[in-house]
Amino acid sequence: MSDIITKEQIRQPENLVYSKTKLLTDKALSYCPGCGHGTAHRIVMEVIEELSAQSETIGIAPVGCSVLAYEFMNIDMQQAAHGRAPALATAVKRLMPEKYVFTYQGDGDLAAIGTAETIHACNRGENITIIFINNGIYGMTGGQMAPTTLPNMKASTCPYGRDVATMGNPLKITELIAQLPGVHYVTRQAVHTPGNVRKTKKAVRKAFDLQKENKGLTFVEIVSNCNSGWKMTPVQSNKWMEENMFPFYPLGDIKVDGQLIK
Amino acid sequence: MKELRLMKGNEAVAEAAIRAGCDGYFGYPITPQSEIMEYLMAQQPEKTTGMVVLQAESEVAAINMVYGGASCGKRVMTSSSSPGISLKQEGISYIAGAELPCVIVNVVRGGPGLGTIQPSQSDYFQSVKGGGHGDYRLIVLAPASVQEMADFAGLGFDLAFKYRNPVLILSDGVIGQMMEKVELDEFKPRFTKEEIAKNTPWATFGKTDDRERNIITSLDLDSAKQEKHVTHLSEKYKLMEENEVRFEEFQTEDAEYLIVAYGSSARISQKAVDIARAKGIKVGLLRPITLFPFPKKPLAELAKQVKGILSVEMSLGQMVEDVKLAVECKVKVEHFGRYGGIIPTPDEVVAALEQKIIGG
Ligand SMILES: Cc1ncc(C[n+]2csc(CCOP(=O)(O)OP(=O)(O)O)c2C)c(N)n1
Ligand code: SF4
Numbered sequence: 010m011s012d013i014i015t016k017e018q019i020r021q022p023e024n025l026v027y028s029k030t031k032l033l034t035d036k037a038l039s040y041c042p043g044c045g046h047g048t049a050h051r052i053v054m055e056v057i058e059e060l061s062a063q064s065e066t067i068g069i070a071p072v073g074c075s076v077l078a079y080e081f082m083n084i085d086m087q088q089a090a091h092g093r094a095p096a097l098a099t100a101v102k103r104l105m106p107e108k109y110v111f112t113y114q115g116d117g118d119l120a121a122i123g124t125a126e127t128i129h130a131c132n133r134g135e136n137i138t139i140i141f142i143n144n145g146i147y148g149m150t151g152g153q154m155a156p157t158t159l160p161n162m163k164a165s166t167c168p169y170g171r172d173v174a175t176m177g178n179p180l181k182i183t184e185l186i187a188q189l190p191g192v193h194y195v196t197r198q199a200v201h202t203p204g205n206v207r208k209t210k211k212a213v214r215k216a217f218d219l220q221k222e223n224k225g226l227t228f229v230e231i232v233s234n235c236n237s238g239w240k241m242t243p244v245q246s247n248k249w250m251e252e253n254m255f256p257f258y259p260l261g262d263i264k265v266d267g268q269l270i271k
Numbered sequence: 272m273k274e275l276r277l278m279k280g281n282e283a284v285a286e287a288a289i290r291a292g293c294d295g296y297f298g299y300p301i302t303p304q305s306e307i308m309e310y311l312m313a314q315q316p317e318k319t320t321g322m323v324v325l326q327a328e329s330e331v332a333a334i335n336m337v338y339g340g341a342s343c344g345k346r347v348m349t350s351s352s353s354p355g356i357s358l359k360q361e362g363i364s365y366i367a368g369a370e371l372p373c374v375i376v377n378v379v380r381g382g383p384g385l386g387t388i389q390p391s392q393s394d395y396f397q398s399v400k401g402g403g404h405g406d407y408r409l410i411v412l413a414p415a416s417v418q419e420m421a422d423f424a425g426l427g428f429d430l431a432f433k434y435r436n437p438v439l440i441l442s443d444g445v446i447g448q449m450m451e452k453v454e455l456d457e458f459k460p461r462f463t464k465e466e467i468a469k470n471t472p473w474a475t476f477g478k479t480d481d482r483e484r485n486i487i488t489s490l491d492l493d494s495a496k497q498e499k500h501v502t503h504l505s506e507k508y509k510l511m512e513e514n515e516v517r518f519e520e521f522q523t524e525d526a527e528y529l530i531v532a533y534g535s536s537a538r539i540s541q542k543a544v545d546i547a548r549a550k551g552i553k554v555g556l557l558r559p560i561t562l563f564p565f566p567k568k569p570l571a572e573l574a575k576q577v578k579g580i581l582s583v584e585m586s587l588g589q590m591v592e593d594v595k596l597a598v599e600c601k602v603k604v605e606h607f608g609r610y611g612g613i614i615p616t617p618d619e620v621v622a623a624l625e626q627k628i629i630g631g
Contacts, residue, residue: 100340
């Protein structure tokens with residue numbers, strides 16, 4: 010029994026194995042319990058802390074559930090109009106090329122209203138990092154159909170399921186932008202298990218490192234859950250994500266060193 | 272040393288922006304203002320002052336690049352013409368809400384819709400009454416010469432930073448396209464990092480340990496705070512009305528009648544005043560240089576002196592509403608305008624004065 014440490018011992022600094030990064034504020038997250046946004050925030054902030062880059066990083070928040078990302082990320086941030094984050098990031102990076110610049114965007118923001126800004130920032134090969142949270146739905150506005158909503162998946166504006174004949178097919182924007190020569194690194198990850206969190210963190214770190222080397226645009230998609238929008242418990246939503254989202258949006262690297270994988 | 276050149280209005284505003292220490296220009300081509308970006312691209316200021324010039328994928332992207340750059344405390348600008356300015360309205364509203372300084376140039380063409388590529392002044396309402404959503408104002412400067420196209424670039428940046436507010440240079444196809452002699456200011460250096468940290472401590476240039484993080488946003492989900500913010504904006508607009516009204520009077524001392532006109536209409540009306548005076552009509556001209564803030568007081572003063580006022584605009588009559596408000600209907604106010612890309616002649620203005628004001 011002696012090797013089991015007590016509650017009091019756990020709190021001793023020498024036994025501390027994990028603590029929240031200082032780059033997250035103490036403000037309670039506004040996300041629904043079980044939502045992947047919070048984990049994604051933490052990963053990005055941990056990477057910036059590891060790079061000692063708090064003073065060297067400008068983040069751009071979107072319109073979507075993560076509109077308030079600037080409340081939680083303890084760095085200088087700008088809040089963009091819906092879909093326009095890559096345009097803001099373009100100017101920030103061009104005017105301050107020595108800084109790390111990233112956008113953090115949902116699927117509606119990045120792949121519907123902001124499609125033009127996304128594709129053209131990618132095509133110009135802006136030296137920025139795009140963190141793309143794909144939850145297949147419009148979380149913030151109450152669960153409407155997103156460009157990434159799966160075929161037959163239900164949402165409040167497709168209550169009988171997405172009919173691809175009339176509503177179009179889900180847009181694999183990540184595969185699309187990976188084709189562009191300006192884009193250097195594209196990967197698709199998840200944050201619902203410790204293993205996936207570790208992989209995602211590696212990917213985000215790689216994206217920031219490549220940005221420092223001015224390699225071109227780096228793009229990390231995180232397939233995530235929206236338990237509220239999907240009307241499931243957090244556990245159910247993660248299972249549903251594995252069974253339905255991952256087959257359509259397979260995890261893994263899509264473009265590395267400017268070369269498409271496969 | 273000042274430098275004299277013969278230039279188009281569009282070129283003059285571009286050259287003056289470089290000289291005013293502009294950090295970035297973001298635009299999308301549209302007639303009749305494409306020379307602004309063409310001139311900048313040809314000058315390659317990246318190689319001299321370090322100014323960034325970027326052709327965006329749309330006006331929407333361009334104004335949001337301006338938002339991003341302005342958020343960093345940089346002097347940034349965009350330009351377009353009417354249909355493109357309509358597309359920028361969302362971004363302009365965000366910029367006004369987030370209190371960011373920037374310069375926007377509108378070289379107006381006739382509308383609505385795709386309209387015509389010929390000059391017009393039909394974007395007055397959009398410029399001075401808001402244009403985008405929400406309660407906000409732009410400082411609106413109306414150049415009437417190529418010289419003023421140049422002068423208002425520097426003045427625009429100064430006012431934008433003084434009030435943390437977007438400044439609109441409301442030009443038109445005549446002023447943008449015509450060539451005149453222009454005296455250019457000397458080169459002013461771009462802001463250094465130290466100046467940005469000192470003069471725009473609110474900007475996002477990287478959070479250091481000695482300060483809280485800087486956030487640029489126009490959002491407040493707490494209505495009480497949002498109301499406070501809009502009240503703060505209104506106080507700023509009041510200050511502008513007190514301190515920034517600019518106008519010019521021409522032959523008003525003994526005037527019995529008054530023409531009010533801005534931009535190229537003012538140039539035409541000045542000639543009309545000469546013609547009318549030669550006929551013995553004592554008429555003067557008031558030219559608003561700032562359309563917001565509008566020269567209400569000088570107009571109210573002149574209203575006590577004159578028998579009637581003709582507002583001359585290349586539109587169906589937009590500024591005329593502000594003229595009426597300024598004189599509180601104490602004197603007759605009429606509108607005369609050509610539109611759809613047609614420019615009135617000085618004789619037409621005199622005829623309108625005789626029919627609508629003197630005879631009417
Ligand atoms: C111009 C404009 N149109 C629509 C909206 C309403 N709106 C806010 S968030 C949102 C969708 C966000 O969905 P997504 O980007 O997928 O992010 P999530 O909330 O799922 O994280 C919409 C349509 C808006 N704010 N602005
Ligand atoms: S609505 Fe969905 S995306 Fe938004 S916080 Fe809740 S679970 Fe997350």
